[in-house]
Amino acid sequence: MYIFQSQIKRFGIFQISLLIAFHLMMSCSSSYKETSVALDDYEIETGFELQVLAAEPLLRAPVAMSFDDVGRIWVVEMPGYMSNMEGFGEEEPNGSIKILEDVDNDGVMDHAKIFLDSLVLPRAISHVYGGLLYAEPPYLYFTEIEHDKPVNRVVVDSLYAADGNPEHQPNGLVMNIDNWIYSAKSNFRYRRLNGVWLKEPTTFRGQWGISKDNFGRLYYNNNATQLIADYVLPNLMVKNHYANPKYTVNQILTADQRVYPLQPTLVNRGYVNGVLDADSLLVNVTASCSPLIYRGGAFPLEYSQNAFVCIPEANLIKRNTLRFHGDSITARQAWEGKEFLASLDKAFRPVSLADGPDGSLYIVDMHKGVIQHRAYASPYYKKKVKASQIDTVLKYGRILKVSTNQIKTSSFTNQLDQQQLLNSLNDTNGWIRDRAQQKLIATRDSDLNPLLGSLVLNEEKPLAQLHALYVLEGKGALSFELLKKSARSQNSQLVAHALVQLEKFISAEHTLNILPLYKDLIDRDDTLINIYLASTLGRWAQFSEEDFFTLIIQLLKMDSNNSILNEAILSGLSDREEVFLSFLHNSEVQTDLLNKELDYIITNKVANKKNPIFTRVVLAEDNRTKGAKLFKQICAACHGINGKGINGLAPPLEYSEYVSEPVERLALILLHGVTGPIHVNGKLYELNQSMPGLIANDALTDKDIAGIISYVTNAFSKNPKWLSPEKIKELRRVKSKSGGEFTEKELLKLY
Numbered sequence: 001m002y003i004f005q006s007q008i009k010r011f012g013i014f015q016i017s018l019l020i021a022f023h024l025m026m027s028c029s030s031s032y033k034e035t036s037v038a039l040d041d042y043e044i045e046t047g048f049e050l051q052v053l054a055a056e057p058l059l060r061a062p063v064a065m066s067f068d069d070v071g072r073i074w075v076v077e078m079p080g081y082m083s084n085m086e087g088f089g090e091e092e093p094n095g096s097i098k099i100l101e102d103v104d105n106d107g108v109m110d111h112a113k114i115f116l117d118s119l120v121l122p123r124a125i126s127h128v129y130g131g132l133l134y135a136e137p138p139y140l141y142f143t144e145i146e147h148d149k150p151v152n153r154v155v156v157d158s159l160y161a162a163d164g165n166p167e168h169q170p171n172g173l174v175m176n177i178d179n180w181i182y183s184a185k186s187n188f189r190y191r192r193l194n195g196v197w198l199k200e201p202t203t204f205r206g207q208w209g210i211s212k213d214n215f216g217r218l219y220y221n222n223n224a225t226q227l228i229a230d231y232v233l234p235n236l237m238v239k240n241h242y243a244n245p246k247y248t249v250n251q252i253l254t255a256d257q258r259v260y261p262l263q264p265t266l267v268n269r270g271y272v273n274g275v276l277d278a279d280s281l282l283v284n285v286t287a288s289c290s291p292l293i294y295r296g297g298a299f300p301l302e303y304s305q306n307a308f309v310c311i312p313e314a315n316l317i318k319r320n321t322l323r324f325h326g327d328s329i330t331a332r333q334a335w336e337g338k339e340f341l342a343s344l345d346k347a348f349r350p351v352s353l354a355d356g357p358d359g360s361l362y363i364v365d366m367h368k369g370v371i372q373h374r375a376y377a378s379p380y381y382k383k384k385v386k387a388s389q390i391d392t393v394l395k396y397g398r399i400l401k402v403s404t405n406q407i408k409t410s411s412f413t414n415q416l417d418q419q420q421l422l423n424s425l426n427d428t429n430g431w432i433r434d435r436a437q438q439k440l441i442a443t444r445d446s447d448l449n450p451l452l453g454s455l456v457l458n459e460e461k462p463l464a465q466l467h468a469l470y471v472l473e474g475k476g477a478l479s480f481e482l483l484k485k486s487a488r489s490q491n492s493q494l495v496a497h498a499l500v501q502l503e504k505f506i507s508a509e510h511t512l513n514i515l516p517l518y519k520d521l522i523d524r525d526d527t528l529i530n531i532y533l534a535s536t537l538g539r540w541a542q543f544s545e546e547d548f549f550t551l552i553i554q555l556l557k558m559d560s561n562n563s564i565l566n567e568a569i570l571s572g573l574s575d576r577e578e579v580f581l582s583f584l585h586n587s588e589v590q591t592d593l594l595n596k597e598l599d600y601i602i603t604n605k606v607a608n609k610k611n612p613i614f615t616r617v618v619l620a621e622d623n624r625t626k627g628a629k630l631f632k633q634i635c636a637a638c639h640g641i642n643g644k645g646i647n648g649l650a651p652p653l654e655y656s657e658y659v660s661e662p663v664e665r666l667a668l669i670l671l672h673g674v675t676g677p678i679h680v681n682g683k684l685y686e687l688n689q690s691m692p693g694l695i696a697n698d699a700l701t702d703k704d705i706a707g708i709i710s711y712v713t714n715a716f717s718k719n720p721k722w723l724s725p726e727k728i729k730e731l732r733r734v735k736s737k738s739g740g741e742f743t744e745k746e747l748l749k750l751y
Helices: 002-010 013-027 379-388 418-424 430-443 446-456 462-474 480-486 492-505 508-524 527-540 545-559 563-572 577-585 592-607 623-639 663-672 702-716 725-731 744-750
Strands: 042-044 049-054 062-067 073-077 095-101 111-119 124-128 131-136 139-146 149-157 171-175 181-184 186-193 196-205 218-222 225-229 289-293 307-311 316-324 329-333 341-343 350-355 361-365 398-403 673-675 678-680 683-685
Touching: 042 049, 049 073, 062 124, 062 350, 062 361, 062 398, 073 124, 095 131, 111 131, 111 149, 124 171, 124 181, 131 171, 149 186, 149 196, 181 196, 218 289, 225 307, 225 316, 289 350, 307 350, 316 350, 418 430, 418 446, 430 446, 430 462, 446 462, 446 480, 462 480, 462 492, 480 492, 480 508, 492 508, 492 527, 508 527, 508 545, 527 545, 527 563, 545 563, 545 577, 563 592, 577 592, 623 702, 663 673, 663 702, 663 725, 663 744, 702 725
Parallel strands: none
Antiparallel strands: 042 341, 049 398, 062 073, 073 095, 095 111, 124 131, 131 139, 139 149, 171 181, 181 186, 186 196, 218 225, 289 307, 307 316, 316 329, 316 341, 350 361, 361 398, 678 683
């Protein structure tokens, strides 16, 4: 203080201001730090460059990212996930959303600004509607942004991720071309219209991560299947609430799940025959997640709309090429024997991918030793983790960038005028097109509508045609006449979207105008257009069954055994199945497949058995996760959280013959308890107390007991087992001789 006062006497006001600024800058200097990370252990495809954009201590355990209009990276951190093998600390509010900035403009992030902190397991983020949409279970929030601070936060959905394991809760939040926001592990979609948030059912998709292609089809996956997709636009096949599409949504694209890691792999079921090869290398994916359809426009042409997939358990990213067949999609691995990106760094955990404003591919690397949740961790895995000490890799996190020499500086800024935004709808970079679409919707300027309409019909700009159409849709400015013209385009994709949007104009007045158009489209015999025609003809039939049913019969004559075409017809026939079935029987088309599916839907209607997406309110918590929570509450105090038992109190569960087969014996112990001496793993335990049963606990249902069994057998034996709640109910009636706890002798006699 004395020194500072002396300086005040010697300097003028201007000098004092400079001195204060210097002190403030020095006090914040720890936030401005670039971390140098060597990438010698990483192998990337020839022609591509890998760069570390951000690393610890700027961020820790990132799981998702999103770019804002000026190209800054916003990152969701989830350090509470598996910070120890016991899974303690998941409830701690240590998650955050950070803004990463490159203050010195050298291409590497050097500053992290907290936007939101004290979050519990935050999991998803998306810049939409000029603000930020983010998920912190159980909520989905939207907040406006002022000076990099959240303001006017609202709850979009209080049940977005209400129950379940962190590995199995909704996530993703991708804004699709249709102006709806979709999630993985969810059967709901969202959008804001005139300031009001809407939520409606959609197909249930995937596990962690979701992506889209230029047309608007959605892609996702699960741990054991690297790439799954819908062949068609969202909600096309669920117009009929009593139909359950089987051939067009949730379609596995990759029959080959093979991976080619650079090093031996530690995975949960590595002891199972065939999971690892003779060199302990992983054979097939076990934790694939976060596919991305590359739309950046800056990679070589053969990489356009390739599917990149995160394989965090094997420290790699896989590349698949896609082929589009009009009514379906196929995929194949780009190479055999190698990957697009692979690493010898055991903590390289790619968990999310993103296209960037400059056309680069961005990788969210959680960079964590353990990514297997405790609810599913096997004894084998826990033993291997302890031996390798990989669970000590905790306070890390990175954002990586993949680029080529074709990468350029983004042409998008938040200062673009309306003409520049219109031009951006035809940019080769999908990120720029998407952002321009949303910005134009937000303008609400009706003077732009004629220009947008002209762009929709401009056959020389096929990419811009789709985006311009949905700018008008988002502004509520689509007209019947424009859609009719769009449906005659040579761009089959535009025709398909126009057919979807024309359903908003279904009326007796428009029926006579639309009928000649649909007849002409059938004559084109375009595979893609036929699917979308098939899905809509039944909707228009409410005003002229004879005319539109006749058109459906024409489609069937072309390919009556096409299961995808049949599924589209069924979707459009909502509430008119019986009438069409009679019409079909009187036609010259014979199709057992369609007859069978129509009978199935009619039966469902009688029983009021709807597609589950229309009845499910929230995603149910899976058995093992619920069981893990109950075990921690009820059993861990005696048996230990790791199942090793507590001396003088309870024997170990790990590898115990009472945890393995027969599983009914374990159920009897849980329900009725056990008393007296007991042998576990060949050792006699003579404890002075009995283990009480849970049968008198009215708060525990048969499903809860089944959950504990699922968790315990998974966590402490080599072979996970389960029992149905119905079997648990049956075992409640099995009594010991005393009517209380079972003895070991009684248990062994029964099972």
